Amino acid sequence: xxxxxxxxxxxxxxxxxxxxxxxxxxxxxxxxxxxxxxxxxxxxxxxxxxxxxxxxxxxxxxxxxxxxxxxxxxxxxxxxxxxxxxxxxxxxxxxxxxxxxxxxxxxxxxxxxxxxxxxxxxxxxxxxxxxxxxxxxxxxxxxxxxxxxxxxxxxxxxxxxxxxxxxxxxxxxxxxxxxxxxxxxxxxxxxxxxxxxxxxxxxxxxxxxxxxxxxxxxxxxxxxxxxxxxxxxxxxxxxxxxxxxxxxxxxxxxxxxxxxxxxxxxxxxxxxxxxxxxxxxxxxxxxxxxxxxxxxxxxxxxxxxxxxxxxxxxxxxxxxxxxxxxxxxxxxxxxxxxxxxxxxxxxxxxxxxxxxxxxxxxxxxxxxxxxxxxxxxxxxxxxxxxxxxxxxxxxxxxxxxxxxxxxxxx
Amino acid sequence: xxxxxxxxxxxxxxxxxxxxxxxxxxxxxxxxxxxxxxxxxxxxxxxxxxxxxxxxxxxxxxxxxxxxxxxxxxxxxxxxxxxxxxxxxxxxxxxxxxxxxxxxxxxxxxxxxxxxxxxxxxxxxxxxxxxxxxxxxxxxxxxxxxxxxxxxxxxxxxxxxxxxxxxxxxxxxxxxxxxxxxxxxxxxxxxxxxxxxxxxxxxxxxxxxxxxxxxxxxxxxxxxxxxxxxxxxxxxxxxxxxxxxxxxxxxxxxxxxxxxxxxxxxxxxxxxxxxxxxxxxxxxxxxxxxxxxxxxxxxxxxxxxxxxxxxxxxxxxxxxxxxxxxxxxxxxxxxxxxxxxxxxxxxxxxxxxxxxxxxxxxxxxxxxxxxxxxxxxxxxxxxxxxxxxxxxxxxxxxxxxxxxxxxxxx
Numbered sequence: 001x002x003x004x005x006x007x008x009x010x011x012x013x014x015x016x017x018x019x020x021x022x023x024x025x026x027x028x029x030x031x032x033x034x035x036x037x038x039x040x041x042x043x044x045x046x047x048x049x050x051x052x053x054x055x056x057x058x059x060x061x062x063x064x065x066x067x068x069x070x071x072x073x074x075x076x077x078x079x080x081x082x083x084x085x086x087x088x089x090x091x092x093x094x095x096x097x098x099x100x101x102x103x104x105x106x107x108x109x110x111x112x113x114x115x116x117x118x119x120x121x122x123x124x125x126x127x128x129x130x131x132x133x134x135x136x137x138x139x140x141x142x143x144x145x146x147x148x149x150x151x152x153x154x155x156x157x158x159x160x161x162x163x164x165x166x167x168x169x170x171x172x173x174x175x176x177x178x179x180x181x182x183x184x185x186x187x188x189x190x191x192x193x194x195x196x197x198x199x200x201x202x203x204x205x206x207x208x209x210x211x212x213x214x215x216x217x218x219x220x221x222x223x224x225x226x227x228x229x230x231x232x233x234x235x236x237x238x239x240x241x242x243x244x245x246x247x248x249x250x251x252x253x254x255x256x257x258x259x260x261x262x263x264x265x266x267x268x269x270x271x272x273x274x275x276x277x278x279x280x281x282x283x284x285x286x287x288x289x290x291x292x293x294x295x296x297x298x299x300x301x302x303x304x305x306x307x308x309x310x311x312x313x314x315x316x317x318x319x320x321x322x323x324x325x326x327x328x329x330x331x332x333x334x335x336x337x338x339x340x341x342x343x344x345x346x347x348x349x350x351x352x353x354x355x356x357x358x359x360x361x362x363x364x365x366x367x368x369x370x371x372x373x374x375x376x377x378x379x380x381x382x383x384x385x386x387x388x389x390x391x392x393x394x395x396x397x398x399x400x401x402x403x404x405x406x407x408x409x410x
Numbered sequence: 411x412x413x414x415x416x417x418x419x420x421x422x423x424x425x426x427x428x429x430x431x432x433x434x435x436x437x438x439x440x441x442x443x444x445x446x447x448x449x450x451x452x453x454x455x456x457x458x459x460x461x462x463x464x465x466x467x468x469x470x471x472x473x474x475x476x477x478x479x480x481x482x483x484x485x486x487x488x489x490x491x492x493x494x495x496x497x498x499x500x501x502x503x504x505x506x507x508x509x510x511x512x513x514x515x516x517x518x519x520x521x522x523x524x525x526x527x528x529x530x531x532x533x534x535x536x537x538x539x540x541x542x543x544x545x546x547x548x549x550x551x552x553x554x555x556x557x558x559x560x561x562x563x564x565x566x567x568x569x570x571x572x573x574x575x576x577x578x579x580x581x582x583x584x585x586x587x588x589x590x591x592x593x594x595x596x597x598x599x600x601x602x603x604x605x606x607x608x609x610x611x612x613x614x615x616x617x618x619x620x621x622x623x624x625x626x627x628x629x630x631x632x633x634x635x636x637x638x639x640x641x642x643x644x645x646x647x648x649x650x651x652x653x654x655x656x657x658x659x660x661x662x663x664x665x666x667x668x669x670x671x672x673x674x675x676x677x678x679x680x681x682x683x684x685x686x687x688x689x690x691x692x693x694x695x696x697x698x699x700x701x702x703x704x705x706x707x708x709x710x711x712x713x714x715x716x717x718x719x720x721x722x723x724x725x726x727x728x729x730x731x732x733x734x735x736x737x738x739x740x741x742x743x744x745x746x747x748x749x750x751x752x753x754x755x756x757x758x759x760x761x762x763x764x765x766x767x768x769x770x771x772x773x774x775x776x777x778x779x780x781x782x783x784x785x786x787x788x789x790x791x792x793x794x795x796x797x798x799x800x801x802x803x804x805x806x807x808x809x810x811x812x813x814x815x816x817x818x819x820x
Contacts, residue, residue: 193638210637214683224787226672226695227620227763228603231663233787238673242655249649253641262636263648264683271675273624273693273730283683285636320683353637377634377643 001343002111004399006392009103013391016042016083016099017091027091027382031084031126031137032060032156032165039083040171043098043123050106052121055180056173058148059141060125060166063180066105067118077115077405078182078365079104079398080122080357081189082138086130090384092391096372097188098123100395104402115406117183124357125166131156139357141177143364148177178364184332184405185367187358188398190386194377195350202393203347204371205336208289209359210258210351211325213298215284217244217305220314223270223278234276238268240313241280247304248284252297258351259288259297289325289351326359329366332401336370339400345393354379370397411753412521414809416802419513423801426452426493426509427501437501437792441494441536441547442470442566442575449493450581453508453533460516462531465590466583468558469551470535470576473590476515477528487525487815488592488775489514489808490532490767491599492548496540500794502801506782507598508533510805514812525816527593534767535576541566549767551587553774558587588774594742594815595777597768598808600796604787605760612803613757614781615746618699619769620668620761621735623708625694627654627715630724633680633688644686648678650723651690657714658694662707668761669698669707699735699761736769739776742811746780749810755803764789780807 019042020027020035029035040062047054047064055063065076081097101121108119124142129135132154134146141151152163166172191197196204221235245263252261262285269279284301288294305315333349340347350371352359358369372394375385429452430437430445439445450472457464457474465473475486491507511531518529534552539545542564544556551561562573576582601607606614631645655673662671672695679689694711698704715725743759750757760781762769768779782804785795 191638192635193640194634194643195638195640198643212637224604225602225764225789226674227622227670227697227765228601228605229670229763229787230603230605230668231659231665231670233604233608236659236672238676239655239659242652242659242673245649245652246656249641249646249652255641258640260637260639260641262646262684262686263652264636264678264685264687265681266648266676266678268674268676273674274672274695275674276672277674285684287637353639354635355637377639379635 002107002399004103004107004392004395009099009395010388010391012046012099013091013095016095020085026088027085028087028089029083029085030131031128032162032169032171033131034169036084037169037171043083046102050102050109052105055175056171057175057177057179058173059138059151059177060171060173061138061142061177062123063120064102065118065120066109068114071115071117074117075181075183076118076120077402078120078122078180078185079402080124080185081187082127082357083123084126084128086128086380088382090379090381092190092384092386093192093379094127096190096391100188100398103395104399107399108403108406113408115408117406119402119406120180126162127357132162136355136357136360139360143360144178145360145363182361182365185358185361185365186332186370186398186401187356188370188394189356190379190384191371191374192354192379193374196371196373197375197377199348201346201348202373202390203340203345203397204350205333205347206352206369206371207328207333207349208351209326209356210287210289210353211291211294212321212323213286213294214320216318216320217282217284218316219280219308221278224276226274226276229276235312236276237280237313238277240308241266241282244304248301251300257288257290257293259293260353261286261297287353291324294325326362328362328368332366332368335401335404336368336397339397342400343396370394412517412809414513414517414802414805419509419805420798420801422456422509423501423505426505430495436498437495438497438499439493439495440541441538442572442579442581443541444579446494447579447581453493456512460512460519462515465585466581467585467587467589468583469548469561469587470581470583471548471552471587472533473530474512475528475530476519478524481525481527484527485591485593486528486530487812488530488532488590488595489812490534490595491597492537492767493533494536494538496538496790498792500789500791502600502794502796503602503789504537506600506801510598510808513805514809517809518813518816523818525818527816529812529816530590536572537767542572546765546767546770549770553770554588555770555773592771592775595768595771595775596742596780596808596811597766598780598804599766600789600794601781601784602764602789603784606781606783607785607787609758611756611758612783612800613746613750613755613807614760615743615757616762616779616781617738617743617759618761619736619766620697620699620763621701621704622731622733623696623704624730626728626730627692627694628726629690629718631688634686636684636686639686645722646686647690647723648687650718651676651692654714658711661710667698667700667703669703670763671696671707697763701734704735736772738772738778742776742778745811745814746778746807749807752810753806780804
């Protein structure tokens with residue numbers, strides 16, 4: 001059984017993770033920034049060292065392609081993720097999947113075998129969406145979900161456009177986005193959630209990616225004196241908001257489904273200790289891997305808000321974002337399970353609660369994801385951590401899945 | 411039956427209410443400000459016109475005293491309230507009670523009768539507490555509740571001390587606070603709440619003033635990804651806070667007592683749409699006219715918070731303020747009811763939900779309050795309104811109560 005070079009993989013994860021540190025040691029490589037350029041340069045150098053063809057498209061996605069005269073006409077197997085980061089990031093989110101992809105290709109290349117179709121690794125631009133909106137932008141453009149010109153015109157939090165910034169750092173490529181149409185796409189990623197660690201399971205075979213519904217809700221009641229207004233005469237927007245919070249939470253918690261509901265932001269007006277709130281503004285984040293259930297959650301929320309309206313609370317709802325769930329390719333998910341079993345690793349089917357480039361590429365090719373445990377479920381933090389052995393195990397499962405799909409010939 | 415001069419009273423309320431308007435017509439006479447000086451000057455002018463002795467104490471409280479050689483040694487009947495305002499105020503809060511007090515004394519003086527003891531009207535300094543803390547400061551100092559030096563050292567929101575500001579506007583008087591010990595104190599005020607208007611009752615005989623318990627509560631849970639953290643693995647501080655809000659509201663609403671509970675402020679951390687709140691900070695305002703019930707409310711809250719702690723939410727409670735309820739003098743309350751009945755006006759006994767100078771003076775003398783309706787329960791706003799006829803009716807009840815207490819001799 002072949003295996004990835006664990007030292008090389010782990011060394012590269014640490015080396016890339018050392019780039020973009022500020023004076024206090026905080027890691028930040030926002031999309032198309034100077035530090036992103038440094039990370040990209042390092043990655044492209046490794047692609048060239050590995051003898052891969054490097055291609056960069058107009059949205060800055062980087063591809064390392066291993067192809068031969070014999071298979072160059074076929075759709076490649078694509079492994080991908082991203083190497084941009086959030087502010088004060090950990091070293092694994094995205095980078096692990098990209099560097100494991102490179103590792104798998106190098107390992108197979110060194111084996112002396114020939115795949116029936118090209119193998120490629122991709123680092124997609126601006127997955128995090130911190131500097132430019134929306135997130136998962138490079139893979140979205142690759143999948144044809146948004147026009148490349150519109151994406152390049154996105155204005156960053158610091159004023160410049162993505163197009164200007166990509167040109168400035170030398171990563172405004174010439175290839176048309178989508179030039180590489182994958183035969184199958186596989187993404188390896190840290191879970192960013194607590195499930196695998198809690199259950200002591202090393203491999204997640206990700207079969208779905210949750211649909212997301214984001215809404216901003218404004219409730220308007222009547223401000224009044226907290227001391228002189230009897231409870232029966234109040235129209236307390238803060239109390240109404242609290243009822244929505246408990247309704248959503250209790251409903252999701254009581255469900256047997258993996259539905260999650262979160263109210264992450266809340267603002268009261270006038271926000272004074274002795275004034276009944278006239279207004280509450282809060283956000284609702286609903287997620288479910290099943291579109292019918294997600295719609296049912298939205299409908300239940302709408303019905304609850306309607307009840308508040310009948311009670312004299314004015315309700316305003318803004319839709320902020322809505323993505324349908326993604327169902328990954330069943331055959332690839334089975335390959336992941338089989339690979340884990342062969343290596344004696346327990347796996348479980350699961351849902352991705354976070355968004356990933358795989359959900360975009362799933363629009364144009366069969367796709368699936370492999371998860372490894374995240375300590376404490378933590379990500380987007382310097383405390384993000386996965387054990388070395390778990391990282392290597394995940395990369396070997398990726399290797400096995402790609403090996404199976406590549407129909408290697410001796 | 412004698413009656414106040416309605417035109418004079420209403421005219422003075424409007425005239426005083428015209429002082430302290432900014433370019434946009436907003437009324438603001440913060441304590442010891444230039445506009446407060448203008449209001450004080452106008453009021454003192456009216457006191458002198460009425461032939462009253464004017465006395466000003468070191469905390470700036472203004473007294474207009476009608477006494478004669480025959481009654482000068484006796485403790486006076488005191489009528490009072492305040493003429494400082496909040497920012498963007500209405501014209502009735504405080505001013506109505508002070509000007510009605512002057513009106514009552516002028517009316518009795520003009521009647522040719524002689525009271526058995528002096529009559530006095532007081533305008534207490536800094537009742538609103540907007541510029542200097544605490545509120546109800548002048549009456550608190552008068553009642554000996556806080557040392558005058560400490561009160562004068564209070565630093566305003568704009569940097570100067572109350573002592574400096576009173577000296578600057580010419581209202582740092584020479585009398586020692588408390589020099590005038592009232593025989594009985596009566597305060598006439600707009601309700602600042604909706605009860606009288608809703609019930610169509612013109613006169614409130616205020617028998618109690620609610621106790622107040624203010625607390626700031628901080629709940630600490632664990633921040634986590636809103637998409638990847640199952641409901642069963644959350645320690646959501648925002649959800650815990652919402653449970654406190656609904657618990658307090660529902661408990662107070664279900665009670666037969668006049669208990670009120672308000673959560674007026676709320677802040678979540680990190681306050682991001684897709685992050686489970688790690689922290690919620692909110693205030694609790696509990697009020698009840700009965701001390702035992704108020705303590706029971708506090709205990710119920712503490713028990714609920716203890717339940718949250720058992721569930722893994724860290725709880726921090728800060729006491730911000732605590733005042734025991736005030737029980738006004740039963741005989742004066744009965745006099746108010748009798749006076750209303752004699753004038754054919756419906757009255758009801760009630761609780762004051764707001765704080766008033768009367769609660770401070772009640773420490774040193776029998777006291778009670780008379781309320782008139784506030785349209786919509788609104789105060790501390792330009793929309794504060796009471797009908798002229800209601801204002802005049804309230805002043806006549808005050809006249810009747812003072813007449814009864816004054817043991818007039820012809």
